[in-house]
Amino acid sequence: MKNKSLISINDYSKEEQLEVLKVAEEFEKNPVQNILSNNVIASLFFEPSTRTRLSFESAISRLGGKIVGFSEASNTSVKKGESLRDSILTVANYSDLIVMRNPLEGSARFASEISPVPVINAGDGSNQHPTQTLLDLYSIKKTQNKLDNLNVAFVGDLKYGRTVHSLVIALCNYNTTFHLVSPVELKLPSSVKMNIKEKNLKYYQYTELDDNVIPNVDVLYMTRIQKERFSDPLEYERIKNYYILKNDMLENSKENLRIMHPLPRVNEIDINVDKSPKAYYFQQALNGVYVRQALLSLILGLK
Amino acid sequence: MSEKRKELKVSAIENGTVIDHIPSNAVFQVIRILKLEKFENMILFGTNLESKKYGSKGVIKVKNKYFKPEEVNRIALVAPSASMIEIKDFEVINKTVVEVPDEISGIVKCFNPNCISNHERVKNKFQVVDKNNLRLKCYYCEKITAKNNMTFF
Ligand SMILES: [Zn+2]
Numbered sequence: 001m002k003n004k005s006l007i008s009i010n011d012y013s014k015e016e017q018l019e020v021l022k023v024a025e026e027f028e029k030n031p032v033q034n035i036l037s038n039n040v041i042a043s044l045f046f047e048p049s050t051r052t053r054l055s056f057e058s059a060i061s062r063l064g065g066k067i068v069g070f071s072e073a074s075n076t077s078v079k080k081g082e083s084l085r086d087s088i089l090t091v092a093n094y095s096d097l098i099v100m101r102n103p104l105e106g107s108a109r110f111a112s113e114i115s116p117v118p119v120i121n122a123g124d125g126s127n128q129h130p131t132q133t134l135l136d137l138y139s140i141k142k143t144q145n146k147l148d149n150l151n152v153a154f155v156g157d158l159k160y161g162r163t164v165h166s167l168v169i170a171l172c173n174y175n176t177t178f179h180l181v182s183p184v185e186l187k188l189p190s191s192v193k194m195n196i197k198e199k200n201l202k203y204y205q206y207t208e209l210d211d212n213v214i215p216n217v218d219v220l221y222m223t224r225i226q227k228e229r230f231s232d233p234l235e236y237e238r239i240k241n242y243y244i245l246k247n248d249m250l251e252n253s254k255e256n257l258r259i260m261h262p263l264p265r266v267n268e269i270d271i272n273v274d275k276s277p278k279a280y281y282f283q284q285a286l287n288g289v290y291v292r293q294a295l296l297s298l299i300l301g302l303k
Numbered sequence: 304m305s306e307k308r309k310e311l312k313v314s315a316i317e318n319g320t321v322i323d324h325i326p327s328n329a330v331f332q333v334i335r336i337l338k339l340e341k342f343e344n345m346i347l348f349g350t351n352l353e354s355k356k357y358g359s360k361g362v363i364k365v366k367n368k369y370f371k372p373e374e375v376n377r378i379a380l381v382a383p384s385a386s387m388i389e390i391k392d393f394e395v396i397n398k399t400v401v402e403v404p405d406e407i408s409g410i411v412k413c414f415n416p417n418c419i420s421n422h423e424r425v426k427n428k429f430q431v432v433d434k435n436n437l438r439l440k441c442y443y444c445e446k447i448t449a450k451n452n453m454t455f456f
Binding site for chain 2: 008083084085103104105106107109110124125126127128191
């Protein structure tokens with residue numbers, strides 16, 4: 001994986017993904033290692049994303065690396081009209097690896113083509129966010145002790161959520177049975193479903209989150225339904241309250257069930273679920289640090 | 304129709320290439336895609352010609368020029384039924400049908416307004432994921448540009 005950019009989850013084979021998860025496990029046991037002390041990492045956030053940026057910067061700091069960059073484009077040369085090409089070529093002079101978030105889809109792929117140093121995509125518009133997918137895989141593996149043959153439910157906006165799309169595609173490598181819970185308007189796109197069908201995996205679609213789904217699954221992956229997706233605000237009001245997970249709904253759930261969410265949440269998981277031992281979303285976010293530590297050290301050839 | 308008038312309509316070339324069965328509305332696009340505007344050899348073209356097979360068609364004849372298959376396959380998106388006929392000494396020496404290539408670059412715009420290829424000077428690239436229905440997957444934003452939302456450069 002040395003010097004190999006990570007733009008799209010499919011850039012890494014199943015074996016490479018598992019290698020990242022294995023190294024992440026080591027970092028979870030021993031998160032402070034001074035292996036990046038000779039490295040400078042560029043952290044270029046052309047649009048703000050505090051959560052992802054802090055996770056990367058925490059990963060870099062815990063490894064003793066230095067960070068250069070910016071957290072939004074408003075007071076940089078980008079505002080003055082600099083092209084992405086020039087920004088990347090300039091920053092590559094000062095760093096050994098570039099972490100980039102940019103609102104334009106395909107920008108990370110483009111950056112990786114022109115950059116002499118490897119690029120990690122920290123989100124390119126609605127397209128890809130592969131480190132999120134890897135931390136989701138890590139969280140599933142850690143809580144279930146395996147990745148193969150699991151029943152995974154995805155709930156909420158399955159149409160526009162890139163997190164869901166990438167994770168569904170990644171899970172197709174592990175003989176997953178999919179339970180897809182969404183309003184009719186926000187069903188998983190056929191281009192993503194194609195991946196499930198190609199591997200002849202089972203999937204079930206539901207419009208309601210109830211005991212037809214919850215007791216049968218090992219992972220309940222909740223997502224936020226965004227207001228912007230609806231032309232009719234009344235329709236949004238109706239649907240947003242449709243998929244609120246409450247503690248009493250977990251009554252018949254499996255012992256090993258874990259509830260995940262890419263965060264931030266709005267109201268789709270009631271705060272009374274937070275105390276449940278089955279709630280895993282905050283721990284899930286922390287796993288992002290270990291996975292990013294693993295990626296940085298593998299790509300820089302330090303592991 | 305007299306011999307003379309027929310001659311005007313489909314003037315024969317001694318050596319070169321005839322691109323036949325181009326949809327009438329695509330002749331100028333084909334000229335652009337093959338960069339024939341900058342070509343200095345003799346070029347004859349006709350459009351809205353009668354065709355038994357398609358009702359109406361266009362034809363382009365380029366003197367003293369033979370195209371590589373990858374060059375001519377670039378026109379497949381606008382003229383999927385076209386054929387390329389190579390002429391030597393007024394004789395047909397080779398006839399091939401245009402084929403949709405596996406990859407397409409620099410002909411079609413990505414339909415996604417939020418794609419980097421529409422913002423930065425990038426030579427765009429597509430993987431042809433469906434040759435029959437012409438569905439192109441952008442190498443950059445990974446979105447699918449379908450036939451009904453294709454715009455050409
Ligand atoms: Zn694109």
